[in-house]
Each structure stands twice: as C-alpha cells, then as structure tokens.
Amino acid sequence: MTATLLDGKATAAEIKDELRARVKALAERGITPGLGTVLVGSDPGSQAYVNGKHRDCAEVGIASIRRELPDDATQEQVEEVLAELNADPACHGYIVQLPLPGHLDTQRVLELIDPAKDADGLHPVNLGRLVLGYPGPLPCTPRGIVELLRRYDVPLRGATVAVVGRGNTVGRPLGLLLTRRSENATVTLCHTGTLDLAAHTRAADIVIVAAGVPGLLTADMIRPGAVVVDVGITRVIGPDGKGRYTGDVDSGVVEVAGALVPMPGGVGPMTRAMLLTNVVERAEQG
Numbered sequence: 001m002t003a004t005l006l007d008g009k010a011t012a013a014e015i016k017d018e019l020r021a022r023v024k025a026l027a028e029r030g031i032t033p034g035l036g037t038v039l040v041g042s043d044p045g046s047q048a049y050v051n052g053k054h055r056d057c058a059e060v061g062i063a064s065i066r067r068e069l070p071d072d073a074t075q076e077q078v079e080e081v082l083a084e085l086n087a088d089p090a091c092h093g094y095i096v097q098l099p100l101p102g103h104l105d106t107q108r109v110l111e112l113i114d115p116a117k118d119a120d121g122l123h124p125v126n127l128g129r130l131v132l133g134y135p136g137p138l139p140c141t142p143r144g145i146v147e148l149l150r151r152y153d154v155p156l157r158g159a160t161v162a163v164v165g166r167g168n169t170v171g172r173p174l175g176l177l178l179t180r181r182s183e184n185a186t187v188t189l190c191h192t193g194t195l196d197l198a199a200h201t202r203a204a205d206i207v208i209v210a211a212g213v214p215g216l217l218t219a220d221m222i223r224p225g226a227v228v229v230d231v232g233i234t235r236v237i238g239p240d241g242k243g244r245y246t247g248d249v250d251s252g253v254v255e256v257a258g259a260l261v262p263m264p265g266g267v268g269p270m271t272r273a274m275l276l277t278n279v280v281e282r283a284e285q286g
C-alpha cells in the first residue's frame with residue numbers, strides 16, 4: 001500500500017481563496033488588514049521565510065508592514081520597533097521572526113508583543129488562553145495541522161494521536177489543541193527522551209512528528225494504515241554537496257502509512273495560511 005498524500009499546498013491555496021473574500025468584505029467596511037514582520041539580522045533562511053509571508057499577504061490583499069534591523073541591533077532598538085507596531089492601528093497582527101540573534105532576550109521580546117496583535121499565537125497570554133480553553137489567536141503550525149486533517153476528513157474525535165516533540169511552537173500547543181473538547185483526540189506527547197518511542201507511535205492512529213530529527217520516524221514504528229504528519233524541517237547537506245531541507249519522516253513510511261502529510265508541501269504552506277487567517281481574524285474583530 002502507498003499512502004495518500006495530504007496536499008498542504010493545495011489546501012493552503014483554497015484557504016487563501018476564502019481569505020480573499022473575507023478581505024473584500026473588510027474593505028467594504030473601510031478596513032485593510034495589515035501584517036507586520038520584524039526581522040533582526042541577515043540569516044538567509046529567515047529572510048526567505050519573511051519574504052514568503054509578504055508574498056502571501058500580497059496574494060490575499062493584506063497590507064505588509066516590514067521592519068528590518070541589523071545583526072547587531074540592541075535589545076532597546078528591537079523593543080522600540082515592537083512599541084511602534086503595538087501602537088500602529090494599521091497593524092492588526094505581527095510576528096517577530098525566530099530565532100533572534102543570541103545576544104537578544106527572546107523571552108522578553110515575545111512578551112512585549114501586544115497579545116491582541118499576536119499573529120503567531122505564541123505570546124504567553126495566548127498560550128495560557130489555549131491551556132484554559134479561552135478564545136484567542138492560535139499558534140499557526142498546530143492550527144494548520146488540525147485544519148488540514150479536518151479538510152481531509154481525518155477523524156480526530158476518539159482517535160489516538162502520538163505527537164513526537166514538545167517544543168513551544170509545535171508539539172506542546174498541538175497537544176493542547178487536539179485535546180480541546182471540539183477535537184477530543186487522545187494525545188500522547190512524546191519526545192526524544194521517551195523510552196520505547198516506537199511503542200507509543202505504533203499504538204497511534206495518527207503520528208505527528210515535530211522533533212527536528214531527520215528520519216526519526218521509520219516504517220516499523222507505525223501501524224499499517226496510520227496517518228502520519230511530517231513537521232520536521234532540518235537543513236542538511238545532500239550527497240551532491242548542496243543544502244536542502246529534510247523532514248523527520250523516513251522515506252520508507254510512505255509504503256506503510258494510510259495517509260501522509262509530506263515535507264515539503266504539507267505543514268509549511270498550512271502554517272503560512274494560518275498566519276494570514278490569524279491576521280484577518282484580528283482585523284475582523286478590530
């Protein structure tokens with residue numbers, strides 16, 4: 001058996017079409033949603049991601065507000081930019097591209113984002129709301145995964161899900177999202193320190209891997225027919241000496257899984273679509 005591929009790119013395109021209509025409705029109320037990005041330093045990967053976000057914005061009619069600071073920007077300079085975006089009524093939501101250069105205090109920076117403008121859904125107040133089941137902006141990658149599974153009619157209610165990875169941006173909030181009453185999945189949150197990881201993944205209907213360890217999930221670790229979601233994105237040097245991105249799911253898994261969310265073309269485009277969704281929602285609630 002070969003797994004059905006769940007197409008994140010096509011689904012993200014569908015979501016962008018829906019957002020275009022919502023942006024049009026906002027325009028009739030005189031509102032143009034605006035997404036801000038704060039990029040500190042010249043890391044080419046981060047620059048490419050931020051450029052992608054602005055391309056996405058242009059496609060759906062969201063205004064782009066770009067702020068760029070040099071590699072040696074001070075904590076005060078970064079904080080000034082955040083204060084400016086917090087006060088700017090044209091900016092409905094914004095993100096600080098991570099990782100920040102090592103000399104900056106990331107936690108302090110993220111806590112200075114106005115939680116009402118937190119397009120990433122990663123502010124402690126919003127993660128706290130997620131824990132408590134209160135409404136608020138949701139983290140983009142977990143939300144994108146749940147949305148993709150929903151649109152492919154993968155049942156979550158009553159399903160057993162193994163999440164591998166407990167990071168603050170994916171694994172941990174994903175466990176919270178999947179166990180909300182509205183999703184009602186049963187989640188085992190595993191990580192690289194889990195003893196007999198395969199016992200947990202083999203017991204699951206859905207395995208979501210967000211550990212950042214290339215090839216971590218192999219075919220022998222899943223139940224035949226399981227749904228597998230590859231969230232890993234690690235830069236590796238290929239045999240040809242060129243850099244490329246690779247996921248956490250080994251290539252043999254496609255022969256055993258029932259469905260696979262691949263990398264690329266899966267979770268990444270959905271993450272970007274959810275960022276746009278969060279901004280449009282912020283503007284609608286304006």
Ligand SMILES: Nc1nc(=O)c2c([nH]1)NC[C@@H]1CN(c3ccc(C(=O)N[C@@H](CCC(=O)O)C(=O)O)cc3)C=[N+]21
Pocket residue numbers: 049052095096097098099120140233263264265266267268269271272
């Ligand atoms: N504040 C913040 N928010 C983020 O959401 C955030 C961040 N910082 N720092 C870096 C990570 C990484 N990330 C990706 C999003 C989309 C793709 C994506 O679309 N990837 C394509 C492949 C690459 C491409 O073709 O552009 C795919 O999977 O098909 C990848 C990676 C968001 N991140």
